[in-house]
Amino acid sequence: MLRSAGLIAALATAVMLGYSGYKDLPLSWQVMRAEHSQYAGYTSLQREQAFGAQLPVAMDIMAWYRQHLRPGDRYYIQIQNGAFGRFIDKETAVRSVARLYLLPAIEAKSLRDATVVLSWETDPSTLHLRYSEQDRSGVQLLFVSRIARGA
Amino acid sequence: MALELSGLIVVNIAYALVGAAAFVGAGWVTDDPSTWRRLGAAYLFGLVLLVVPASYLALLGIPVGLSAALIGVAVLGFGGWRVRRLVWPGLPKIRRPTLDAAAGAGLGVVTLILLVYATRAFLVRPLIDWDSWAIWAVKARLLYEDHSAAPVALRSGLYGQTPYPLGLPTIQALGFGAMGRFDGTLIGAQFIGLAYGFAAALWSLLDRRARPTAIGLALLAILAAPQVLYQLITHYADVPLGFFVGLGVAAGAAWTSRVDHDHWLLACFVAFLAMAGLTKSEGLLFAAAAAVALVIAQIGPDWRSRARPALIAVGALAATLLPWRIYCSAYGLTTPDYDLGNALRPGYLHTHSGRLHPVLHELWHQLETTQNWGWLVLATGLGLLAGLLHRRWRVSVFASVWLALASGGLILTYWISTLPTENNLTNSSFRTIVSLLIGAAVLLPLLIAPLEQGSRTQ
Numbered sequence: 001m002l003r004s005a006g007l008i009a010a011l012a013t014a015v016m017l018g019y020s021g022y023k024d025l026p027l028s029w030q031v032m033r034a035e036h037s038q039y040a041g042y043t044s045l046q047r048e049q050a051f052g053a054q055l056p057v058a059m060d061i062m063a064w065y066r067q068h069l070r071p072g073d074r075y076y077i078q079i080q081n082g083a084f085g086r087f088i089d090k091e092t093a094v095r096s097v098a099r100l101y102l103l104p105a106i107e108a109k110s111l112r113d114a115t116v117v118l119s120w121e122t123d124p125s126t127l128h129l130r131y132s133e134q135d136r137s138g139v140q141l142l143f144v145s146r147i148a149r150g151a
Numbered sequence: 152m153a154l155e156l157s158g159l160i161v162v163n164i165a166y167a168l169v170g171a172a173a174f175v176g177a178g179w180v181t182d183d184p185s186t187w188r189r190l191g192a193a194y195l196f197g198l199v200l201l202v203v204p205a206s207y208l209a210l211l212g213i214p215v216g217l218s219a220a221l222i223g224v225a226v227l228g229f230g231g232w233r234v235r236r237l238v239w240p241g242l243p244k245i246r247r248p249t250l251d252a253a254a255g256a257g258l259g260v261v262t263l264i265l266l267v268y269a270t271r272a273f274l275v276r277p278l279i280d281w282d283s284w285a286i287w288a289v290k291a292r293l294l295y296e297d298h299s300a301a302p303v304a305l306r307s308g309l310y311g312q313t314p315y316p317l318g319l320p321t322i323q324a325l326g327f328g329a330m331g332r333f334d335g336t337l338i339g340a341q342f343i344g345l346a347y348g349f350a351a352a353l354w355s356l357l358d359r360r361a362r363p364t365a366i367g368l369a370l371l372a373i374l375a376a377p378q379v380l381y382q383l384i385t386h387y388a389d390v391p392l393g394f395f396v397g398l399g400v401a402a403g404a405a406w407t408s409r410v411d412h413d414h415w416l417l418a419c420f421v422a423f424l425a426m427a428g429l430t431k432s433e434g435l436l437f438a439a440a441a442a443v444a445l446v447i448a449q450i451g452p453d454w455r456s457r458a459r460p461a462l463i464a465v466g467a468l469a470a471t472l473l474p475w476r477i478y479c480s481a482y483g484l485t486t487p488d489y490d491l492g493n494a495l496r497p498g499y500l501h502t503h504s505g506r507l508h509p510v511l512h513e514l515w516h517q518l519e520t521t522q523n524w525g526w527l528v529l530a531t532g533l534g535l536l537a538g539l540l541h542r543r544w545r546v547s548v549f550a551s552v553w554l555a556l557a558s559g560g561l562i563l564t565y566w567i568s569t570l571p572t573e574n575n576l577t578n579s580s581f582r583t584i585v586s587l588l589i590g591a592a593v594l595l596p597l598l599i600a601p602l603e604q605g606s607r608t609q
Contacts, residue, residue, distance in 0.1 A: 003541065005540050006536075006537050006539075006540030006541040007541075009533050009534075009536045009537035009540055009599075010533075010534075010598075012533045012537075013533040013534040013537055013595055013598075014364070014368055014599060016529050016533060017365075017368035017369055017371070017526075017530050017592075018368050019525075019526060020371075020372040020376070020525030020526040020527060021258075021261075021371035023525060024372070024376050024377055027375075027522070028265060028375050028377045028379075029265065029268060031377050032269040032271075032272040032380060033272070035272040035381075035384055036271055036272035039272075039277060040275045042275065047275075047277040047335070047336045048277075048335070050277035051278045051284040051288075072297075095309075096285050099285075099310060100284055100285070100289045100292060103293060103296045103333070104297045106293075106304050109307050
């Protein structure tokens, strides 16, 4: 009796697994097709910047920062915080995107540990630091300022 | 793109070779052709063999590529030394397959076609999902781009959550090294590679212990479940975790169903669950649940002969995972989301008992969402019932204990969480259940269609 019930349960399990596979296979196929058709036409630049662009963080600014950074740099992002999205504020969005995009330059934990200040729509002179080099993006308040350390 | 992809393929072939060399070196694959079927697990075993130590050595600032290469060469040398002593027995005779074997192979081919079709999407989908880039890819790129700065930066709290282990970032960093650059899109090939590896390894682990049709059905049901490939393509860690948990659990249950005296299954149990514990924090929970299940399932007539290897395997698993816990304790790397100590404080649990209902409701809602997971939950319930009715006590006990501890632990984690239930649950519940579902589904072939020793499968 128990063996028969066990056999029925085993068969029912096999049927459930088979039915799952049969029903889900076309769905997964469809999901994969949709993913492919959505992204297949992306350029390599779009792919590289997609994670930030979809937030949306202005990736052209990030690209400009990256041009001025060197391996080994420790940067500090100077930014006025503000509303951004439902789950994150502007500062978190910009800093998070920068951490991945600007590597191998690494974000400094504080301004004191930084070698470079990246100013995002902010004036770096308000930090009252001496800079050995400074680049500005046109007339925008976007700066890459290399901090002058020592004497 | 072709050059980068070639590099990634080469490193993945290297994983398979290292795994095969380890199997040969340890005497698990010999000149007996019946042991060759174990080679399906070689790829992911090799990956684990290189990634686990490399992820630890990365904490000391040692490049993951260097440590993986040195360990790989050593394992290949060891395997090469042993392989010279083997006598080539010639190609095994291919017998006419049984209907069962043919059906299993057919299901395997259908699964393979799905994976091949999915691969082209994995090659073009960019990195866009928050956790996948803000936590995992950033850690991986840091390990790849600046190994000497990585330990301090990873502890700073700026580069992903600090108590998250480095298993998955190490896999990705090795992939970037092989490609010669960071590419958040193309690394998708590594993720789909894990799915191929899971399929091959599961087949090897359950081979000759469960009917091929049942293995094929379970494999198809798991990999065709829409959330599995969808979550995998986002580069979240949850499906890779589910794969490693599933393989570890399958190895433990397979050994429990019938002991293999050379302990290959226990070695796989240790390797895959160690990788699970180093993939995500909850991997430790699922690994600990499997360790308890393994020991409890040996209680019975042969306790004396079974307990020793089981306890040694549990000890080896603990020894592999302990250094990460010690590292976290030493540097105070804790999550602000919960305090594990609260799980042992009845007063705290009572005060926060209002969280229990929404937690149970949400987790069950996710599990029973058939458009995401098919009928895996119902199949699991029926499979457990079948195992018990057929008096397959050991595997049934293993499955019941693992499921009870793993799901209980997951519920407890949400219960003691300091995050609001609405936000915390809906953001993560659809991902944290992946390991439960995969872990449960891989046990079904052993519960419903086990094979006795000497049964002919092909």
